[in-house]
Amino acid sequence: MFKRLADASAAGAAVTLTVDGKPVSAREGDTVAAALLAAGIDHCRTTPVSGAPRAPYCLMGVCFECLVTIDGVGSRQGCLIPVRTGMKVETQLGKREAGR
Amino acid sequence: MTAASDLAASYDLVVVGGGPAGLAAAALAARAGLSTVLFDENPGVGGQIYRGITTTPVTDRAILGEEYWAGAELAADARASGALIVNGAVVWSLDPQKLVGVSIAGKTRLIEARRVIIATGSQERPFPIPGWTLPGVMTAGAAQTALKAQGLVVSGRTVLAGSGPLLWLLAAQTLRAGGRIEAILDTTPWRNWLQALFHLPDFALSPYFSKGMSLLREVKAKVPVHRVDGIEALGKDRLQEVAFTSGGRERRLPADLLLLHQGVVPNVNLANAAGVAHSWNERQLCFVPVLDEAFGSSVPGIAVAGDGAGIAGGTAAAERGRIAAIAAVRALRPEATVPDPQAIRQKLQREEMGRAFLDLLNRPAESFRQPVGETLACRCEEVTAKQVRDMARIGCEGPNQMKAFLRCGMGPCQGRLCGLTVTELIAAERKRTPEEVGYYRLRPPVKPITLAELASLPISEAERKAVER
Amino acid sequence: MAASAVHSDYDVAVVGGGLVGVATAWGLAREGCRVVVLDEGDRAVRASRGNFALVWVQSKGLGLAPYAGWTIRSSSAWRGFSDLLKQETGLDVCFQRPGGFHLALSEKELEARAAILQRLHNQPGIVDYQTEILDHAQVAKMLPDIGPEVVGASYCALDGHVNSLRLFRTLHVAIADRGVTYLPSHRVETITREGGEFRLATPHGEIRAGKVALAAGNANMRLAPMVGLEAPMRPERGQIVVTERLRPFLNYPVVTLRQTDEGTVMIGDSKEESVDPSGLTLGVSATEVERAVRQFPLLANVNVVRTWSAIRVMTQDGFPIYDESESHPGAFTVCCHSGVTLAANHALTVAPMIARGALDKSLVAPFSARRFHVQKAG
Numbered sequence: 001m002f003k004r005l006a007d008a009s010a011a012g013a014a015v016t017l018t019v020d021g022k023p024v025s026a027r028e029g030d031t032v033a034a035a036l037l038a039a040g041i042d043h044c045r046t047t048p049v050s051g052a053p054r055a056p057y058c059l060m061g062v063c064f065e066c067l068v069t070i071d072g073v074g075s076r077q078g079c080l081i082p083v084r085t086g087m088k089v090e091t092q093l094g095k096r097e098a099g100r
Numbered sequence: 101m102t103a104a105s106d107l108a109a110s111y112d113l114v115v116v117g118g119g120p121a122g123l124a125a126a127a128l129a130a131r132a133g134l135s136t137v138l139f140d141e142n143p144g145v146g147g148q149i150y151r152g153i154t155t156t157p158v159t160d161r162a163i164l165g166e167e168y169w170a171g172a173e174l175a176a177d178a179r180a181s182g183a184l185i186v187n188g189a190v191v192w193s194l195d196p197q198k199l200v201g202v203s204i205a206g207k208t209r210l211i212e213a214r215r216v217i218i219a220t221g222s223q224e225r226p227f228p229i230p231g232w233t234l235p236g237v238m239t240a241g242a243a244q245t246a247l248k249a250q251g252l253v254v255s256g257r258t259v260l261a262g263s264g265p266l267l268w269l270l271a272a273q274t275l276r277a278g279g280r281i282e283a284i285l286d287t288t289p290w291r292n293w294l295q296a297l298f299h300l301p302d303f304a305l306s307p308y309f310s311k312g313m314s315l316l317r318e319v320k321a322k323v324p325v326h327r328v329d330g331i332e333a334l335g336k337d338r339l340q341e342v343a344f345t346s347g348g349r350e351r352r353l354p355a356d357l358l359l360l361h362q363g364v365v366p367n368v369n370l371a372n373a374a375g376v377a378h379s380w381n382e383r384q385l386c387f388v389p390v391l392d393e394a395f396g397s398s399v400p401g402i403a404v405a406g407d408g409a410g411i412a413g414g415t416a417a418a419e420r421g422r423i424a425a426i427a428a429v430r431a432l433r434p435e436a437t438v439p440d441p442q443a444i445r446q447k448l449q450r451e452e453m454g455r456a457f458l459d460l461l462n463r464p465a466e467s468f469r470q471p472v473g474e475t476l477a478c479r480c481e482e483v484t485a486k487q488v489r490d491m492a493r494i495g496c497e498g499p500n501q502m503k504a505f506l507r508c509g510m511g512p513c514q515g516r517l518c519g520l521t522v523t524e525l526i527a528a529e530r531k532r533t534p535e536e537v538g539y540y541r542l543r544p545p546v547k548p549i550t551l552a553e554l555a556s557l558p559i560s561e562a563e564r565k566a567v568e569r
Numbered sequence: 570m571a572a573s574a575v576h577s578d579y580d581v582a583v584v585g586g587g588l589v590g591v592a593t594a595w596g597l598a599r600e601g602c603r604v605v606v607l608d609e610g611d612r613a614v615r616a617s618r619g620n621f622a623l624v625w626v627q628s629k630g631l632g633l634a635p636y637a638g639w640t641i642r643s644s645s646a647w648r649g650f651s652d653l654l655k656q657e658t659g660l661d662v663c664f665q666r667p668g669g670f671h672l673a674l675s676e677k678e679l680e681a682r683a684a685i686l687q688r689l690h691n692q693p694g695i696v697d698y699q700t701e702i703l704d705h706a707q708v709a710k711m712l713p714d715i716g717p718e719v720v721g722a723s724y725c726a727l728d729g730h731v732n733s734l735r736l737f738r739t740l741h742v743a744i745a746d747r748g749v750t751y752l753p754s755h756r757v758e759t760i761t762r763e764g765g766e767f768r769l770a771t772p773h774g775e776i777r778a779g780k781v782a783l784a785a786g787n788a789n790m791r792l793a794p795m796v797g798l799e800a801p802m803r804p805e806r807g808q809i810v811v812t813e814r815l816r817p818f819l820n821y822p823v824v825t826l827r828q829t830d831e832g833t834v835m836i837g838d839s840k841e842e843s844v845d846p847s848g849l850t851l852g853v854s855a856t857e858v859e860r861a862v863r864q865f866p867l868l869a870n871v872n873v874v875r876t877w878s879a880i881r882v883m884t885q886d887g888f889p890i891y892d893e894s895e896s897h898p899g900a901f902t903v904c905c906h907s908g909v910t911l912a913a914n915h916a917l918t919v920a921p922m923i924a925r926g927a928l929d930k931s932l933v934a935p936f937s938a939r940r941f942h943v944q945k946a947g
Contacts, residue, residue: 001236001357002246003255005277011157011251027250029155031143034250042338043235048814048832049482053337055235057479059242060148061141061547062223062367064480064512065233075512075548075813075872080188082143095816095832099714099867193851201851210851491738494745497753498611504618505738507831512813512874538611544851548872551812551836554851555859555869563852566839567860 002037017087026083033059033066033078036089044068044078048095067092074100102186104204110212111135113428114200115183115219116191116370119147120171120414121406121421122219123178128425130183132436137211138178139189139202141547144249145175147221147406148241149414152249163276164248165269167311167414174418193544194218194374196399201544201557208553215401215428218371219421222364222407225386225464226517227262228471230332232360233479236339240270240361253279256356259342261285261331264363264462265312271319282353284319285328285344287362289465296461303457326351330467333358362464366408369514372542375399380535383459384411385469386520387539394427395420403427411459416451419444470524477525478518480511488522492529499523499540512548515540579605579750581923582769582778584757584792585785587617588733588908589882589915591740593784596920598747605776606744607769610754616786616908619809619879621837622733622829623822624910627669627700627725631689633888635935638696640907643914644727650913651731657746660739662731663830669728669822670712672719672864679721686723700725714818716866722823730822732830733909740912752776757785760795762897767796780899782923786882789890789904797896799938800904801885806841808853808878810861812871819865826861834868836861844880882906885941891919891933899926902938 004027012027019041026035033056036044043053045067056066059079066078068089074096078089111134115126118140126138138145146153150171158164178185186204193201198213224239231237240260246252253274259282260271271281296303303309319325330345334352342355365386368378377398378387388410395403403424406417423445426438471477471485483506496502499509499522508522509515515522519540527537545554579602583594586608597604626644630637644666651664673679683702689695704721711724744751755771760781762768767781781796783789789800814832825837839853854876862869882905884890889905901923905911922928 001254001256001258002252005158005163005247005251005253007157007159007251011159027157029143029152029157030250034246034252037246038250038252047482049480052233052482053235054233055338056238057233057242058224058239059245060223062513062516067512073870080141080143080190095814096871098815098818098834098865098871100870199851494741495751495753496741500611500618501753504615504734505741507734510811510875512872514875541612543876543878545873545876548813548874550870550872551810551858551862552869554810554855554873555862557851557855559852559856559859563850564856566841566853567856569840 001040004038015083015085017083017085017089019089020091028083030083031079032068032070032081032083032087032089035083036078043091045092046094051094069100072100101188102184102204104202104207104209107137107202107209107211108135110214111137112432113215113217113425114139114211114213115217116194117147117219117221117406118142118145118185118187119219119221119406119417120149120174121221121417122147122217123174123421124418125217125219125405125421125425126183126185127178127181128422128439129428130181132429132438133433134429136183138183138185139191140187141190143187145178145185145187146171148245150174151245156248157251158248163273165273168248190547191370192547192549194370194402196375198401203549203553206550206553208549208556210557214432216403217421217424217428218402218404218408219406220367220370220408221417222411223367223516224361225363225365226521227360227362227468228475228477228485228521229360229468230475231334231339233476234333234335234339235337236335236356237333237358237360240267240359243359244270244273247273247277253277254357255279257282257354258357258359259283259285259353259355260359261287261328261342262361263288263464264361265458266364267361268315268319270359270361271323272315275319275322281323282355284323284325285331285342286325287328287331287465287468288462292461292463296457299457299460303454309454362468363462364407364411365520366410367516368408368539369516369542369546371397371404371408372539373544373546374402376402376404378539380533381410385463395424396427412452412455416448419448419451423448469521470528471521477521478508478511480513481507483508485525488525489529492526496526497530498526498538502526503540509540514542514546578766579603579776579778581780581782582607582767582776583782583784584769585783585788586751586753587615587784587786588737588740588912589786589903589905590784591737591744592912592915593782593903593920593923594744594749595740595747596916597924598744598749600921600924602924605750605752605778607755607757607771607776608751608753609756614880616879616882617737618734619807619877620733620909621809621827621835622730622909623669623824623827624664624666624729624731625669625824625907626698626727627671627723627824628685628689630692630695631685632886633935634692634695636888637698639889639914639932640910641696641698641727642918643911644729646913646917647729650916654739654743658739658742660735660742662736662739664729664731666727666729667821668724668726669730669824670708670722670724671824672708672715672722674718674720674860674863676720682723698725698727711821712819714865714867716863718863728822730827731909736909736912757792760792762796767899780901780923780926782901782903784903786904787880789902793902796900797894798892798900798902800890800902801938801941803883803885804844804880805883806843806845806878806880807837808839808857808876810836810854810858810873810876812868813874815871818867823864825857826864833874834871882908889936890938891928891936892938893928901928
């Protein structure tokens with residue numbers, strides 16, 4: 001769905017994070033949501049109402065579709081959080097578990 | 101990076117939002133000697149129009165266009181002015197006493213402000229079509245953000261749909277960046293041209309005209325454009341096809357990405373929760389805050405500047421921010437020197453010329469604002485248009501009652517993506533105006549905060565007694 | 570609409586479209602009455618939109634023993650009530666009665682709680698039902714996620730909860746299905762009795778009905794004297810914090826914390842004199858949440874998605890007011906704090922009384938507003 005511009009690939013250090021345990025390459029300056037899109041990951045969560053798959057929609061903090069679990073803390077807006085090497089991102093399936 | 105504990109207990113001026121209005125306001129106020137802090141939730145300033153302006157990996161200036169790069173000056177000026185600019189700062193609460201609740205990296209503070217300028221700008225209007233919640237459907241603004249902030253351009257089969265200048269700008273930027281667009285589905289109703297023509301002379305004199313015309317030519321040369329009356333996003337678990345009706349015929353296009361846009365509307369949540377009065381603007385088809393000449397709202401000491409005051413674009417936003425800041429300076433430090441507001445108002449007037457034409461031309465069609473059937477009105481709580489219409493028919497007169505009955509507006513987005521739809525559906529079913537129907541009544545937190553953060557706030561003896569009794 | 574328009578006759582006009590009003594209206598419709606419900610508009614102050622959704626028995630009746638029996642009657646009828654609503658509308662209000670807790674975060678709190686329950690159960694004429702005092706270990710067996718600061722709790726097996734917003738919606742759907750006329754934005758300004766019928770003046774014209782039932786919450790204080798009755802009210806504000814949806818972890822309602830069938834957690838509660846329904850003081854929310862996190866530490870990192878405040882419908886002494894007028898025969902007041910708990914009674918017991926034209930004194934005599942005068946004299 002998205003690919004990196006040539007000059008953008010050169011800019012910014014490479015960052016490796018894991019998404020559901022699998023390594024994903026990103027660039028410094030990416031938000032988590034952008035990194036997921038760039039990696040071609042289809043959906044970042046399933047809804048707590050019906051379990052329907054959802055993916056980032058607005059990329060500006062308004063739609064709350066990009067909710068993912070980051071480093072064990074759930075319901076983080078992926079489009080507002082810059083990636084970091086070693087970050088553990090997890091798809092949020094349905095309702096969040098309290099205490100995680 | 102400023103931490104929550106680094107913040108002072110109070111500031112003369114708190115500016116919420118680091119887009120053009122916020123940056124211009126903060127710079128002016130700081131230079132006039134007000135202790136000024138600007139909070140923005142993103143990793144960098146620029147808002148939407150100048151997103152990523154200080155960090156963008158896009159080096160080819162032609163891709164994004166010169167207008168974008170004008171934001172760099174605004175950002176630099178704000179930094180140099182002495183205003184404290186805090187990124188990653190989420191303002192989740194504002195009350196009529198101008199107490200600001202802000203959260204930075206999971207730590208929350210309550211900051212007193214003598215004046216507040218809400219510059220949280222605009223968001224894209226909801227575009228409720230069947231299938232709009234499928235992965236693979238996004239807003240045009242999202243694609244633009246991805247391009248500006250991360251240097252990501254669309255790949256695969258991409259369809260753009262909707263109306264408004266931003267759609268065409270994104271198309272042009274995408275093509276310049278080497279992206280491919282299969283088609284643009286133009287939803288501008290024919291009738292709009294008739295209404296807008298009256299204002300064409302103004303528009304022809306405004307800076308928009310020639311820029312707009314050349315953009316259109318640039319895009320139409322490379323991308324097929326269809327005038328459409330209906331759009332559906334189809335697919336199982338993700339977008340696979342876009343169906344549309346054009347000239348009475350139904351057609352389908354296989355697609356990986358559908359980008360929707362039908363204009364922008366003010367982001368009202370913080371102002372609404374602070375008690376700022378809003379009213380319906382029939383020309384722009386949205387709620388806007390009720391403001392005086394200096395963008396002061398119905399709550400003393402709280403102003404709303406930028407697109408949040410009514411859609412007028414990025415350059416106008418900066419001028420509005422300056423006018424609001426001048427009012428704050430005059431109130432708190434009347435002896436300070438400020439730029440001449442007259443000159444600023446003249447600039448603002450020039451920017452706003454031509455707005456009427458654009459507004460009327462780009463009024464989205466009713467069918468794309470008032471969905472029917474199983475199309476979701478509320479994405480968060482998965483409430484359908486039919487459910488809302490049925491409830492309105494049996495007597496539910498307003499969005500707050502509707503929220504109680506169906507949970508629309510109770511999800512994390514707090515009505516940002518359903519508020520206008522729900523109000524318009526109730527108005528349509530009950531034959532009332534949106535002004536009569538009203539909007540959700542919002543309260544803090546306007547952005548989520550954790551229980552632990554809320555628990556960490558200072559508690560007075562009286563407040564504790566009200567609970568532990 | 571012309572202000573002088575006159576509307577056709579109804580058997581009963583119910584004033585107030587909240588839970589008490591619509592439960593009563595539904596019950597009346599089941600009895601075959603032609604009913605109109607007069608309600609305010611979207612911005613009306615509505616306890617029906619701001620309550621804790623408890624169907625609660627524990628500690629009710631301290632100061633008026635018959636209230637305990639009245640409450641238990643409704644609690645026992647609730648299952649049948651919700652089944653009837655489900656049959657009619659297809660909507661499930663998710664009533665559950667697993668028993669409920671009142672948690673104590675200190676020995677002092679636990680002792681105070683035990684003392685209240687002791688006084689309650691010592692009252693002459695009190696109906697016998699069990700509320701136990703449990704220690705931490707006993708509570709933890711049923712609420713495994715409680716934090717170490719929970720010293721103990723009082724537990725009553727008759728306590729439960731329901732999805733009260735869905736109940737509100739279900740009753741509105743049910744009355745629409747039964748042909749009840751629902752008139753929003755019809756605030757009742759005056760009520761007079763002429764020619765054997767009641768005339769209610771609203772901004773959109775006059776409504777005429779054979780009987781009138783005042784179920785307007787705190788506004789009953791203004792309306793009751795118009796029909797020769799009284800309803801002394803003492804409204805108070807409460808604030809609630811609501812979290813995002815979570816996987817089920819809490820199987821029992823706690824009086825200030827419950828997990829809804831949708832997964833959200835509601836946290837309360839406060840008692841404030843201010844009656845500004847749109848006001849919110851962060852310190853109150855913070856106190857509620859601080860206690861909640863001490864009770865259930867696993868909630869610390871969960872997000873607050875919204876908060877709200879509401880004005881409680883509260884009579885002078887906290888107990889219901891049910892009255893029929895002597896000077897204006899056919900006028901009734903139906904007024905209480907616990908519109909959710911008592912919904913079954915209002916629908917299945919009080920409504921038939923109103924339909925028949927007389928309150929059953931053996932059941933509701935203690936709740937007449939005349940009791941306020943007796944207390945004053947004493």
